[in-house]
Amino acid sequence: MKFVDSAKITVHAGDGGKGCVSFRREKYVPKGGPDGGDGGRGGHVYLRANRQLATLLDFKYKKSYIADRGGNGMSSRKTGKDGGDIVVGVPCGTVVRNAETGEVMCDMVDDGQEIMIAKGGRGGWGNQHFATATRQAPRFAQPGEKGDGFELEMELKLMADVGLVGFPNAGKSTLISAISAARPKIADYPFTTLVPNLGIVRYEEYKSFVMADIPGIIEGAAEGRGLGLQFLRHIERTKILVVMVSANSEDIAKEYATLLNELEKFEPTLLLKPRIAVISKMDIAPEDFTVPELEPGVDVIQISSVAGHGLKALKDELWKQVSIQNQLPTEDAVS
Ligand SMILES: Nc1nc2c(ncn2[C@@H]2O[C@H](COP(=O)(O)OP(=O)(O)OP(=O)(O)O)[C@@H](O)[C@H]2O)c(=O)[nH]1
Ligand SMILES: [Mg+2]
Known part of the structure; x- marks a missing residue:
């Protein structure tokens, strides 16, 4: 479609x-x-x-x-x-x-x-x-x-609870297909995802939340490079963000900072949303991999969507954050 x-x-x-x-x-x-x-x-x-x-x-x-x-x-x-x-x-x-x-x-x-x-x-x-x-x-x-x-x-502007952002090829679509019924295209080249995908993530028996997988973001996306800008608006309304960096990225901290920087340039209020850092592809992480400290106060969760590792911990954390956000009064209710 x-x-x-x-x-x-x-x-x-x-x-x-x-x-x-x-x-x-x-x-x-x-x-x-x-x-x-x-x-x-x-x-x-x-x-x-x-x-x-x-x-x-x-x-x-x-x-x-x-x-x-x-x-x-x-x-x-x-x-x-x-x-x-x-x-x-x-x-x-x-x-x-x-x-x-x-x-x-x-x-x-x-x-x-x-x-x-x-x-x-x-x-x-x-x-x-x-x-x-x-x-x-x-x-x-x-x-x-x-x-x-x-x-x-x-x-x-899509209405999703969780927005998934990361460089092309980070494994965003693989994650959404691992934890929801969404079946986006997955491939080993950048910009596989050309349009946003929504997936409903079931949690425990009756709970669920909606996750949005958007095309990859690259440096300069906020100025229109790549496909990023056109789709960044879809995460404006999400409650929380997942910022994903692959375990075999050359410089995880730098990639993470670039993503935050692009988000900020596009819309500074995006950085006010609670976010979770996710390191993907842990199954192929380098031998000497150590968990980087990306930002004080931001959880780093390590996953492998292919091997199924860390997905439960990620869902637990996402559900926790989404429920907190759902309990807060909305902007409309305050004003
Ligand atoms: N080994 C391993 N490979 C993975 C994992 N997750 C994703 N991949 C591979 O990484 C490549 C890119 O995955 P995608 O899910 O298409 O990445 P994406 O972030 O959606 O990429 P764009 O849509 O281009 O932004 C594919 O070849 C996946 O099979 C993982 O947990 N482990
Ligand atoms: Mg994709």
Whole structure:
């Protein structure tokens, strides 16, 4: 499946229907009063977050969403029909901006979350509303109001608990395939992973958390080198980070520092997230391998995804950290 994580679409709510100009026609009443009905409301456009959707790919093919206009008012005070509403499904984690102003209009986080993104125009009043003592036969009615219309920029930021970052070839995809049901491509060359993968990691009997494997990061990623930058945004919303360096890296501490540096350049707040350092490929570690001290206060966990070593300890630690983060009040709750 192709992964598309940004898209531009237009949404147009329906215009309101026109109010009607009409007069009552009855036998023996040559000049009946005004009885023009109101126009119906234009259809709204809603966005709804849907957990089943994984990409913004659909929006590459269908870029325009236009709701019906309201029906015109009719004689005998009959109101026009409301235009049908449209619901556009988006993956959870889609941030929606007004393309013209850049302003964030909504952040579609929870499954089922729904928002009216473009409001249908109100129907115009029919001439029945405009009769007064001095103007008994109004020959006018209101036009319908215009429906809202926007160009929207959508950006998908994956919603995962744990973000996995490391140089290309560090063994990120191998880890996610060892501890979840995700089956990303694994190969012995850099940039095997071209799109993010999400894996659900089961923990004990009923618990689980979501881990995101993103393409490898290299020095200069924050300035656009490699594939890093494009995907770093996906870890902006994770609760914790796993920073992975291979045991046979030439300089583990330097590689680790480079990763942190790229994260910081991309978005300084990424470094405020709790992180765990992971040394991968311990089965092929050099003979004289010693566990480096990478950062005071940051746990270093050694694993081998191939041999299955250290995975339990890693999952225990990840679960512990994810649960701590889940118990903290969210930013929304504080403000
Ligand atoms: N011996 C050994 N090899 C491993 C281990 N984990 C990964 N590898 C190998 O390392 C190579 C790269 O693994 P990937 O999981 O594709 O690495 P990645 O970090 O996802 O790489 P990119 O997607 O390119 O960023 C593959 O040949 C894996 O088989 C491990 O624990 N032990
Ligand atoms: Mg990979």
